[in-house]
Each structure stands twice: as structure tokens, then as C-alpha cells.
Amino acid sequence: MTPQDARTEREPDASGDGWILKLYVAGQTQRSIAALENLKAICDGHLGGKYKIEVIDLAQNPRLARTDQIVAVPTLVRKLPEPMRKIIGDLSNQERVIVGLKLDQKPIN
Amino acid sequence: MATTIRSPDTAALRLEKCPSGIDGLDQITNGGLPRGRPTLVAGGPGCGKTILGIEFVVRGILRYGEPGVIIALEERAEDLIRNVRSLGYDLDELIESGKLVVDYVQVDPFEIEENGEYDLEGLFLRLGDAIDTVGAKRVSLDTLEVLFSSFKNLGVVRAELRRLFQWLKDREVTSIVTAERGEGALTRNGLEEYVSDCVILLEHRVRQQILTRMLRVVKYRGSGHATNEFPFYIDTKGIHVLPITSAGLAHKVSSERIGTGIPRLDAMLQGGPHRGSSILITGSAGTGKTTLLAHMAHASCARGERALYFSFEESPQQIVRNMDSVGLSIGPCIEKDLLRIVSARPTMHGLETHLAITHQKVEEFAPDLVLFDPISNLTDVSIDSDAKSMLVRLIDFLKDRGTTVVLADLASRGTEKTDIGISSLIDTWILLRDIESSGERNRGLYVLKARGTAHSNQIREFLITSRGVQLRDVYTGPEGVLTGSARASRESEERVEETTRQQSIERMRRDLAAKRLAVDAQIEALKAQFTAEQNDLTLRIDQETSRLREIASDRKSMLTRRGGEGPSNEPGGNGLP
Numbered sequence: 001m002t003p004q005d006a007r008t009e010r011e012p013d014a015s016g017d018g019w020i021l022k023l024y025v026a027g028q029t030q031r032s033i034a035a036l037e038n039l040k041a042i043c044d045g046h047l048g049g050k051y052k053i054e055v056i057d058l059a060q061n062p063r064l065a066r067t068d069q070i071v072a073v074p075t076l077v078r079k080l081p082e083p084m085r086k087i088i089g090d091l092s093n094q095e096r097v098i099v100g101l102k103l104d105q106k107p108i109n
Numbered sequence: 110m111a112t113t114i115r116s117p118d119t120a121a122l123r124l125e126k127c128p129s130g131i132d133g134l135d136q137i138t139n140g141g142l143p144r145g146r147p148t149l150v151a152g153g154p155g156c157g158k159t160i161l162g163i164e165f166v167v168r169g170i171l172r173y174g175e176p177g178v179i180i181a182l183e184e185r186a187e188d189l190i191r192n193v194r195s196l197g198y199d200l201d202e203l204i205e206s207g208k209l210v211v212d213y214v215q216v217d218p219f220e221i222e223e224n225g226e227y228d229l230e231g232l233f234l235r236l237g238d239a240i241d242t243v244g245a246k247r248v249s250l251d252t253l254e255v256l257f258s259s260f261k262n263l264g265v266v267r268a269e270l271r272r273l274f275q276w277l278k279d280r281e282v283t284s285i286v287t288a289e290r291g292e293g294a295l296t297r298n299g300l301e302e303y304v305s306d307c308v309i310l311l312e313h314r315v316r317q318q319i320l321t322r323m324l325r326v327v328k329y330r331g332s333g334h335a336t337n338e339f340p341f342y343i344d345t346k347g348i349h350v351l352p353i354t355s356a357g358l359a360h361k362v363s364s365e366r367i368g369t370g371i372p373r374l375d376a377m378l379q380g381g382p383h384r385g386s387s388i389l390i391t392g393s394a395g396t397g398k399t400t401l402l403a404h405m406a407h408a409s410c411a412r413g414e415r416a417l418y419f420s421f422e423e424s425p426q427q428i429v430r431n432m433d434s435v436g437l438s439i440g441p442c443i444e445k446d447l448l449r450i451v452s453a454r455p456t457m458h459g460l461e462t463h464l465a466i467t468h469q470k471v472e473e474f475a476p477d478l479v480l481f482d483p484i485s486n487l488t489d490v491s492i493d494s495d496a497k498s499m500l501v502r503l504i505d506f507l508k509d510r511g512t513t514v515v516l517a518d519l520a521s522r523g524t525e526k527t528d529i530g531i532s533s534l535i536d537t538w539i540l541l542r543d544i545e546s547s548g549e550r551n552r553g554l555y556v557l558k559a560r561g562t563a564h565s566n567q568i569r570e571f572l573i574t575s576r577g578v579q580l581r582d583v584y585t586g587p588e589g590v591l592t593g594s595a596r597a598s599r600e601s602e603e604r605v606e607e608t609t610r611q612q613s614i615e616r617m618r619r620d621l622a623a624k625r626l627a628v629d630a631q632i633e634a635l636k637a638q639f640t641a642e643q644n645d646l647t648l649r650i651d652q653e654t655s656r657l658r659e660i661a662s663d664r665k666s667m668l669t670r671r672g673g674e675g676p677s678n679e680p681g682g683n684g685l686p
Contacts, residue, residue, distance in 0.1 A: 090224075
């Protein structure tokens with residue numbers, strides 16, 4: 001993924017139903033790769049195809065860290081549905097990610 | 110930033126400094142903060158940490174042309190920009206001109222959930238980006254403490270902070286990192302553990318509802334620094350630290366005398382107090398301290414010198430008016446800017462702030478004479494020992510500059526003790542006291558102490574007339590010291606006595622002359638009588654002599670007639686029957 005994707009992803013929010021998840025990482029570290037893998041696994045299991053993950057590499061475009069107030073990496077930001085939620089870490093505890101993103105409460109359509 | 114290559118030992122000896130641009134701080138730190146290294150600024154809430162950090166960066170841009178970055182973790186960028194506008198800094202303008210980046214780093218612990226391993230690389234990247242954007246040489250981080258409450262994994266926070274400070278050093282930016290003051294420790298979260306080059310502590314104390322701010326350099330590795338607590342204040346121009354040091358009695362000494370404006374007082378002091386000395390004037394209420402001070406200020410202005418008058422009781426206008434009424438016109442001195450009167454209620458600031466303002470005004474105006482009226486009011490805002498230490502520093506500071514200092518002090522009636530107990534610091538001590546007798550209250554003046562001067566030991570009566578202060582000799586006699594009308598009446602009595610005496614002397618002189626005349630006349634008379642008698646006797650002697658001659662001639666002729674013998678028988682004539 002490239003940072004440019006981050007700018008084009010705003011359109012789907014009109015649907016109200018799609019999930020937009022942003023994963024902020026700093027370079028291709030073991031931790032960021034693990035975080036992405038963990039996230040994909042969780043989403044595939046709970047959201048079917050109705051999600052979009054964007055990986056933003058702050059090492060390449062550090063200014064984007066200001067937009068979503070990123071300090072820790074990796075940070076997962078749930079842009080949609082509202083309200084915005086943030087989870088930091090490599091998402092190794094899948095159960096807690098599910099609770100944290102409230103994936104269990106959102107019916108899958 | 111680009112460090113020149115030096116041999117390791119000289120580099121260690123000569124730590125390069127980065128002038129903070131903060132008034133006074135660079136003097137305390139002998140040149141500024143360690144260049145290319147972080148400095149920790151610790152202090153409680155509201156101590157001025159944030160402003161110190163911002164001013165460091167802003168002054169860097171404005172004075173030294175060093176671009177900067179402000180990372181705010183507590184305050185929103187907009188709030189921060191608005192807040193510092195009151196200090197006269199337009200951050201927006203600096204941002205637009207590409208010399209400053211303000212980044213608000215918001216970390217809301219309620220919004221964030223932690224899951225697995227993480228680090229704070231995001232912060233590094235943001236900081237790095239900000240530094241690169243403007244080519245920053247100065248960074249302010251306010252305050253990293255927030256990170257400790259934002260993240261649950263404190264091990265990560267600590268490790269990352271350690272890395273951050275090392276990273277800042279590697280980037281060779283001079284930075285100020287602020288931290289909250291902790292209980293029993295310098296900072297709440299022990300940030301001093303990571304920043305070991307320079308630590309500055311800010312404190313504020315509230316005593317009797319008055320706030321005083323203090324700054325202390327706790328540590329400065331590889332550099333000498335002043336270790337005392339220094340007062341500072343924040344005004345519309347930013348932070349002012351007062352590099353007040355107790356100058357170790359090494360100030361230059363002048364033997365020049367300066368007039369007090371009262372000729373007789375100068376005479377009592379062998380020509381007046383020394384230039385650059387300290388003069389204390391104590392007296393109870395209404396003994397004329399202010400008038401005396403105004404005289405000295407006026408005399409200074411008359412010499413074309415500058416005087417700075419701190420009044421803690423009266424407004425400038427009030428002093429001018431009151432002095433006009435005793436014939437002392439100080440208004441023109443003010444107009445010529447030879448005299449400045451600074452009026453402030455003592456309770457307006459803490460003691461240290463007063464000291465600070467005094468310093469600032471003195472530096473600004475560079476006066477030859479500084480007057481305080483009265484210092485006793487400063488004790489209102491402090492405990493005595495504080496006021497004393499302040500005055501010691503103040504007098505030292507002024508003496509060091511060669512400035513003459515005059516302190517008025519309200520003393521309890523008749524005491525020879527200053528309330529603050531600073532008499533040992535004083536070179537010349539003039540005591541004004543009221544002398545009460547025969548239903549009158551009069552003023553007396555005497556010199557209690559005058560270092561290096563054979564001063565008069567006399568009490569003088571101190572008169573405030575419509576033509577200024579006048580000193581009169583007091584009457585001392587068997588009835589003690591008399592002043593006022595008692596003195597006047599005693600003086601008039603003495604005048605009468607004197608006249609009487611003089612009159613009697615005249616009379617006796619006249620008698621003597623008359624006697625001499627009489628005697629002379631007698632002598633003349635006797636002489637005349639003698640002359641008369643002498644003539645008379647001479648005449649008789651002549652008559653008798655001629656008579657005797659006649660008798661002898663008669664006898665001879667008779668003998669001849671009788672046919673007697675010749676003249677050879679004449680001696681035998683006696684044998685005749």
C-alpha cells in the first residue's frame with residue numbers, strides 16, 4: 001500500500017456500512033507485518049468482504065501521523081463506522097481486537 | 110550544529126553553549142544551554158515551564174536565526190498560539206515564514222486501547238519531520254510527562270524516552286524538555302534519569318497571598334553555573350530571570366563626596382556621604398524622611414546626575430506636590446528625565462519580584478543614586494530574613510555598580526535599631542527623631558554612624574521650612590536638649606542676658622575713662638600748685654640771700670669806720686667781745 005491510498009479512501013463512507021480501517025506502521029518491521037497479518041485474519045473472520053484496510057507507512061510520509069494523531073506504532077484506526085477507535089500494538093490478542101473494534105456487536109450483512 | 114573537530118579533551122572542557130535568549134538565564138548558565146543537548150526544565154503546574162520552552166524556541170528564531178519546533182503534548186496548537194500572543198509573539202507569522210513548526214501531539218488514553226507490542230516511533234517520526242521541515246536547531250517538548258499517563262506499558266514509555274533523548278542528541282538539536290515536579294523527586298516520573306546534561310528547576314511560592322517565582326540550575330554537566338535560586342517574573346515581554354549574585358565585597362570604593370543638598374548636613378559628614386556608599390535614614394512617622402530623600406534626589410539632579418526614586422507609599426505626583434510645599438521643586442528634574450519616581454505598593458508583588466523590578470529599572474535607567482522610601486514596607490510582604498537577604502543583594506548590586514543607595518526606614522520611636530536589621534550593611538546612618546518637650550514635638554537629626562568619616566557627634570534640630578530643610582544647632586544646657594520654642598525662648602533669654610552684660614561692660618568702661626580723666630586733672634592741679642610754691646620759695650631764697658649780703662657789707666663798713674685792722678684780721682673777728 002502507498003500513502004496515496006489514504007487520500008482516496010474517503011468515498012466509501014457514504015455507504016455507512018463499510019468498514020474503513022487504517023493501519024499506521026513505521027517501516028516494514030516485524031511488528032508491523034505481524035499487526036497487518038493479525039488484522040487481516042480478524043477482519044476476514046468477522047467482516048467478510050465489507051472492509052478496507054489501508055496501511056500507511058509513516059516512515060515514508062511522517063506528516064500523516066499528525067492527521068490521525070499517531071504517536072505509537074503500529075496503530076489501528078477505525079475510521080468508519082463512527083466513532084473513531086484506536087488500538088495500538090501488534091494486535092496479537094485477537095479476542096481483544098474483536099471487543100475493541102466492537103466487531104462482535106456489529107451484525108454482518 | 111556543525112561541530113568543529115576538536116581534540117576530545119578540549120571539547121570536553123569547552124562545552125558549546127546555545128544562548129537561550131531568555132533575559133538573565135544566559136548569565137546564570139554562563140552563556141546558555143548546552144548546545145545540541147536536551148535540557149530538562151522541571152516545575153509544578155503554572156510555574157512557567159511552557160513559556161520557558163516556547164520563549165527559548167521563539168527567541169532562537171528572532172534573535173539567533175535558529176529555526177525551531179514546538180511539540181505540545183498538553184495544549185492544543187491553536188490554544189498555545191493564542192496564549193503566547195499575550196506575550197507578544199506571533200507564532201502564526203513564524204510558522205508562515207517557515208521558521209517554526211508547532212505540533213500538537215494528542216494522546217488520549219480513553220480513546221486508545223493497547224493490544225500487543227508497540228513503540229513510540231510515531232512521535233519520533235513526527236518530531237523528525239518537523240525538524241526537517243524548517244531545519245530546526247531548537248526544540249521544545251512540553252511535556253513528555255503526558256506519555257506516562259497515556260500508555261499503560263510504562264516499560265515501553267521509559268525505553269522510548271531514553272531513546273528519544275539519545276535521538277535528540279544525535280540530531281544535535283538543542284532542546285528543552287519540560288516535566289512536572291515530583292514528590293520527593295525532581296520530576297514525577299524521573300525524567301532527570303534520562304536528561305543528565307542540564308536540569309533547571311522552576312518553583313513558585315505563595316507567601317501572604319503573593320506569588321514569587323524562582324529558578325535554579327540544579328545541574329549543568331561540564332559547565333560552571335550559578336547555584337543560587339534566582340527570582341524570575343513573567344510579564345508582557347516574556348520571562349525575566351534576575352541574575353542577582355551577592356557580589357563578594359569587591360566593589361570599587363570612591364572617596365568622592367556627594368552633597369545631600371543640605372549644606373549643614375554635609376558639614377556634619379565632612380562634606381557629605383561617599384559616592385557609591387549606602388545611606389540609611391531611619392525615623393519614626395513624620396520625621397521628614399521623604400523630605401530628606403527628596404533633597405538628596407534634588408541635589409543629585411542639580412549635579413546633572415540621575416536619580417531613581419522607589420516610592421512604596423506615595424505616587425509620583427503626590428511627592429512632587431508635597432515637595433513643592435517645602436520649597437523643593439523636583440518637577441523639573443522629572444521633566445529633564447534626571448529623576449524617575451517608581452511607585453508601587455509593596456503588596457503588589459512578592460519580594461523577589463520587587464527586587465527583580467528594581468534591577469530591571471536600574472539597568473534601564475542607569476542611575477547614579479537610588480532611593481527607597483521606605484524599605485520597611487517591604488517587610489510587609491515577607492518575613493524579615495527574606496527582606497534582609499533581598500536588601501543585602503540589592504545593596505551589593507548597587508554598590509557593585511558604584512551607585513549610591515539611600516534607604517529610608519520607618520523605625521519605632523526612639524530606637525536605634527532598624528526593623529529589618531540591616532544596619533551592618535550601611536555606611537552612613539542618619540537618625541531622625543522627634544524630641545517631645547514643653548508640649549511640642551520637634552525634629553532632631555544626628556549621624557549615628559558614618560564609615561570613613563569623622564562625623565559630627567552633635568544633634569541638630571531638623572526644620573522643615575517653606576524653603577526646604579534647615580538644620581539648627583540645638584540648645585544644650587543644664588536643662589538638657591532644647592528644641593523648638595523652648596530653644597527659641599532659651600535663646601532669647603540668653604540674648605537678654607548678653608545685652609545686659611554688654612551694657613554693664615560699657616558702663617564700667619565709661620567709669621574707668623572718667624576716673625582716668627579725674628586723676629589726670631588732679632595731677633595737673635598738683636603740678637600747678639608745686640610750680641607756684643617753687644616760684645615763691647625761689648623768690649624768698651633770693652631775697653634772703655641778698656639780705657645776708659647786705660648785712661655783711663654793713664659790718665665791713667662799720668669796722669673800717671672804727672679804724673680797725675686790715676682785712677687779715679677779719680677771721681679773728683669772731684673772737685671779738
